[in-house]
Amino acid sequence: MKFALLSISLAAILAWVVAAASQPGEKPAPLPKDKGPLKENNCTACHGESDLWEGEKRRFHVTEKDLAKDIHWQKGLRCHDCHGGDPTTRHYPSAHDVEGAKFRSIKSPKDIPGFCGHCHSDIEYMRNYQASPRTDQLPEYWTSGHGKQLKATGDPQVAVCTSCHGGKHQLYAIRDLESPVYPTRIAKTCATCHSDPKVMEGRKYHGRPLGTHQYEEWQQSVHGKALLEKGDLSAPSCNRCHGNHGAAPQNVDSVANVCGNCHSKVSELFVKTRMKHRFEQVGLPGCATCHGNHLIRHPTDEMLGMGEKASCVKCHGEGRHGATLAGAEVARTLRSQLDQLSQLITQAEAKVAEAERLGMEVSGPRFDLRKAFDARVNARTLIHSFAPDPVEHALSEGIQTASEVEERAEAALQEHTNRRIWLAVSLVPIAVVVVLLLLYIRRLPIPNS
């Protein structure tokens, strides 16, 4: 699906180049004197000739070597498949179909989405290359911020297909490791414009300046580190929240609520809370209010409660946005219980590890310890319901399990000590018997044969 988009993009660029070259009044470049016999595709006979294209026209110079990495070229598409014209002739008017209407030209970047969409929106055509191709990129694009801006202003700096999918005539398959939209590279591709102060100058989002900090912040976030440092391709980059071609992924009313696409359980809890409606009333974004948007840190228990690093304190500490003191007390209580569970888990884990080190069989407690971990994860998730009862229930389950595990590990350690004591106790009578036997043997005369 994506490579088809790339093919259109390639075609668009080539068409634009050719169209620009054939502007009325411009004198066609002279044909090279000796280009050998006619071939199936003669476009590069002229466009691949370096000497023919100088100055402003240099951009029309395209060689087969340039095209080698292009997915469209690799799939067998040639210049005329995107640009039209007749590749079998070197007669300029015929080759560029000057008199006919079959030559597809690009007069401005505004034409590129439609140019690519010519094939990429045609499901029948795209099925030649994929069993179930996606063909909704073009209509989605027009719903995006980029698409709307382009349609409204024709701004040449607005991203179009070719801006993201590759350079001039080098459009990559999206799964190609060199593709600018490969998961590990797409954020940097977005940043080429969004981190450039010149390009972003004066641009606004919902009335606020767009800024150029997003990429840098994302790199420091838990998502950025997971993707860039751990190579976790499931970690989100720009497109997972902001959409590939459209403004936001499907089933999401706004980017602020996009987190639920992956963090579904948390989202499910949050949307049922009064907190969500309150956030909406006072204009706070959902998840981002506590977790941030681009600079999302790994969540810790410190975010809960009324401590310095807590998120709750931002509103409940000063009574902002109608936050209550009762809510502050709930946050304090939950944090206290969560800390208690974490402390118990740490203690139990240390004792289980010590018992294992001593060779004791504690696989049962080790297994049950996971239940305590699960209870803590569950409690941390349930915090997003902003209802104390289910959180306390989950925490009490975890506390009980961790306490039991600690007791069993303690018993195993005690058993280890007991074994040594009993060993010593049992060796003493054995040693006594051996000594007595030896003494008796010494006193026992050996009769003659």
Added chain:
Amino acid sequence: MSPASDGLPPKATRWQRLRSFFVERLGLESLGALAAKKRVPIHGKTVFYFLGGMALFLFAIQVITGALLSLYYKPSPDQAFESTRAIMTEVDFGWLIRSIHSWCANLLIGVLLLHLLTAYSMRAYRRPREVTWITGVLLLGLFMAFGFSGYLLPWNQLAFFATRVGTAILGAVPLVGPDLLLLARGGENVTGDTLARFYAVHVVILPLAVFVLLGVHLYLVQKHGMSIPQSVAAKAGGEEKVPTMPFFPHFFLRDMVGWYIALGLLAALAALFPPELGHKAEPFGSAPPGIKPEWYFLAMFQTLKKLPAHIFGIEGEVVGVLFFGFFVLVVLLVPFFDVGASQGRPRRCLNLLATLAVIAFVVMTVWGLME
């Protein structure tokens, strides 16, 4: 029972009457006479005679602890690991019984190997004790089979994959290899069928075979008496002039000292170094790193591992298996290769081979342990 009929004085105590009851019915008099008659030679190598008794003692422990373990062990893939874990954690002193069973198996093989070497060094296999030697070697093989079959029973990762590797070696035996493999595993792969098979072999077939062979071995030892080294006999001027001690109680008491020491050693090993249970076997999981068999198979395993892929155009593993088969045959037939044993002629060639075998065993075992 009248006093006249049982030969007891009219005022015989209750204990005397009870003893008389059993003596009359079980023929204990002849056994007592036999025990009183049995004597053990005294010389510089008398200590070697203790190894047989030590092996018997350890075997008795294995029988007792094995019987206790079988009360709780469940030989199925779904329950083997769990029941072993229950033995280790829930059954009173279960950990101790399993630990002793595991350590005792290792000590028993060690003692048997020493018994074999000392018997070889004393030329104890010479006429008329050839069959005693052969039954002894076969017994060692049976106890190694005990170790191999018992290793799988906990059904943990290490045991599962070690058994897969171990049984695969059988497949390398020329001609009958594939059939042997199927026979050992009960199918193409190591499965629950293999576990059931190994359990049956471990608790029924091998014990029966051991009891039969052990009976023959002990009968022959009793019949031919303890072998006296030729050098000792020559120095004393004949075997009959070598000083001896009664088996009861003199030698038996000395035996008991060794047994008590072995018991203490077993208790210490079991308490301080209980065998790990590991993780439950996952047939579709990846093999854990550093799979190794028990130490007594390590030399063979390491040799097969280090052999080149092909030797003279034959698969290296096949050559290795053939070599070990040939080696076992030579060990079994040592009494017949040592043709000058009765005349006391030196056995330089056999000694050289034996020395090389011992060195190779030690080197390959240490190499395997270090890898």
